[in-house]
Amino acid sequence: MSLIWALIPLFVMIACMIVTVVILKQGPHIPLIIGTSVAALVAWKHGFKWNDIEEMMYKGIKLALPAVVIIILVGLTIGAWIGGGVVATMIYYGLKIITPALFLVTICIICGVVSLAIGSSWSTMGTIGVAGMGIGLSMGIPAPIIAGAVISGAYFGDKMSPLSDTTNLAAGLTDTDLFVHIRHMFYTTIPGLLIALTVYGILGLQYRNSNIDQESIQQTIFMLEKSFVISPWLLLIPVAVIVLVATKVPAIPALVVGIILGSLAQVFVQGGSLSEAIGALQSGFVIDTGNAMVDDLFNRGGLDSMMYTVSMTLVAMTFGGILEYSGMLQSIMNQILKAAKTAGSLIVSTLIACFATNASCSEQYISIVVPARMFATAYTKMGLKSKNLSRALEDGGTLTSVFVPWNTCGVFILGTLGVGTFEYAPYAVLNLVVPIISVIYALTGFTIQKLSAAEIVEIQNRKAIEA
Template identity: 60%
Template sequence: MDTKKKEVSFSLAILPLAAMMAAMAITIIVFEGSPHVPLIFGTLIAAFIAWRVGYGWKDIEEGLYKGIRLVLPAVLILIVVGMIIGSWIGGGVIASMTYFGLKLLSPAYFLVAITIICSVVSLAIGSSWSTMATIGVAGMGIGMSMGIPAPMIAGAVISGSYFGDKMSPLSDTTVLASGLSGSNLFEHIRHMLYTTIPGLIIALGVYWYLGRQFSSATTGTGEIDSVLKTLQEHFLISPFLLLIPVIVIVLVARKVPALPALILGVILGSLASVFIQGSSVGEAVTALQAGFTLESGNEMVDTLLNRGGIDGMMYTLSLILVAAAFGGVLESVGMLEAIVKQILKLVKSDKGLLSSTVLTAFFSNIASADQYLSIVVPSRMYSKAYQDRNLHPKNLSRALEDGGTITSVFVPWNTCGVFIFGTLGVSAFAYAPYAILNFSVPIISIIFSMIGFSVVKLSDINAKRITNEVEDAV
């Protein structure tokens, strides 16, 4: 790409985002439509402005492709997740997990329990997506069978999954944030404890409070008994089927890449469908493509289990590609950079710098539609400002994660928001009030930065050493 183009001014850079958000509000609120067309509209506005300031079509096209290339790993994982859901439902894995979950877990403490379980699993494997695609899917079935609203369950699953992802040394976003800022990985993780542990405690407290209304005395055991009976009538329920998700989780924990581990889960689920549940090979293949279908007569069971397959992910996949194209143009022609530069001009203190980093990371999730860019763009923009103020790089890395990694779930067109909708079947607007950890951590981070708590300064010697290390890495 030709870098000798005119810089985009702040007033022009903000136009595509403002136009997209306005179109998004009208489309979703007034017409009850999907986010696809507003994102395309915003992309057209961004492309037109880029052309007017001197970028050619090849430059703009390369920006589109660059954004799409960035999300291709997510696209592949989503396709496999669609197949894994279809195969695990057909193989009786989800039915068995739901059955035993209903037998063992109390409705009153389910939200707390699923948050803790997802936290532990995600901490062990370093992946919120893999946790939600396995434990999260089963948790949705168990919780909804107990009469707990789907948005509440999704919020608890998300809170737990992102706690583990954020705090795990195996997490790609954790490694990325520490690496880009020049902070030691484990120093970065320890520094995040100040904001993330209080966020988890708040989340568990809220889930405990919400769960009280779903005690056995108020939920009604008759409906649960009906679900259990229906599951037994249509599936062979066995604790041995639980080994399939355990195998996948263990493989990921042993640093096997997520894609091969999930593909093995698809194969094992399909084998279970044929050899344990008695489905034909054709039915097992159809579940991978079109999803599982069941007419049990029990509306709740049918709602839980009639899903999955590659076809079920097409809406999600198309939204990711459109959002990635929009973010690619904004990033490649310097519009995001122009907006962040304007923000930097307003920053007059350390407190303002830290708070601005958190907010900019969240803004990048909205504008670029990808959580990785929400870490990359602010780190590139703010790194020198932290050095100039002798702020330890772990302040920057923590702010990037507090504002970027976990807030990505609140943006319906962000890759994370789209993934959750495709996997858990709940929209970002519905689960947002219940993803307690995800919105409490950024608030805690901003409060701590304003009062100066856990803000670490560098000595002159350490500042010079870290600056040299960052320059050498670049």
């Protein structure tokens, strides 16, 4: 398929997205449906039958099903943990212990440690991140800045964790040893984290105790004590989930255990009824304290709250499925590869392709899968070790997914943290800085490792045997 035809659905979708999301302030679903329709027409014009096009959409949706399950479980977890008093307890002790000046640094580190332990940025943002939003807002810190710190920490841990699905995906697709891949990411990710923590430290200075409405904080603490049973024992619930995942229990059963424990806490610790516990799982926790900020924070969660994100994911993947399986994405990638004449330009092209896939296919998994397929042979021909490709996939794919409002990651963050992409984007420092560092390394050759002659021969022999 020619490049012009391949770009038509993208241009139509992006134009509709700008009008709908930016100008009309509506959701991204309809522009994606329009883009899917145009992509289907382009595929049909190039000889694909409707049954083929349907199968492309189903394949795209199938890729997103693991993410859909996690989205649903995170909604249930938020409802159960709020109803069980877990989130209230975390906020309560956070307000007691964490000083406003150090809050942004602290919440970034905490999210990083938790995400590193469980391997999931989404689970971290949906639990620790929600509590962090409550603590920070109580201290008078703007929501976009808090969200940025939460996102930076969560994605640092997700990117560097051997339990992370995206980390394993990038390593597996490029035939790179998992821990070799993680060690190679240290060069870009650790400097990015240090820069992020420095920025959050500077930003936090303007929210010192002298600038905070202590009366508001005390009022929030009072409302928490009045509305929930606060107990340090409730913190064992998130600890249990972290321990389960850290001991290599899969994320889904670990989250289910957290949901069950949260619901039991709502009934037996908070004194709620079984009906209320089930209601919190289905439609979210409901409370009326008379305090607007507390009510806004705790009236959330549940299966229903995630349906916007689920529908967004399914619609986005029908669009991405047609682009990939009809060959449109292949056509675009081929043009990018033609421009890559040096090792540096090849890596930069990979980073750009990953972000472009995030924007066009709306899913971070595809932003790793498709470029990995397209660029693997080019890296070998250029004499580059596979870990260069695996790192570029994460730097350009995993981290930039949060900057696309219609990407499943951007939609998930809006649903859980309540902050839109354009609001938190300037403050998601790690996600902004690491791709830039990666570009600098590519252009200077720093940390870019090449294959030896023996390694090139070994790879060629293996491919010949496989063929």
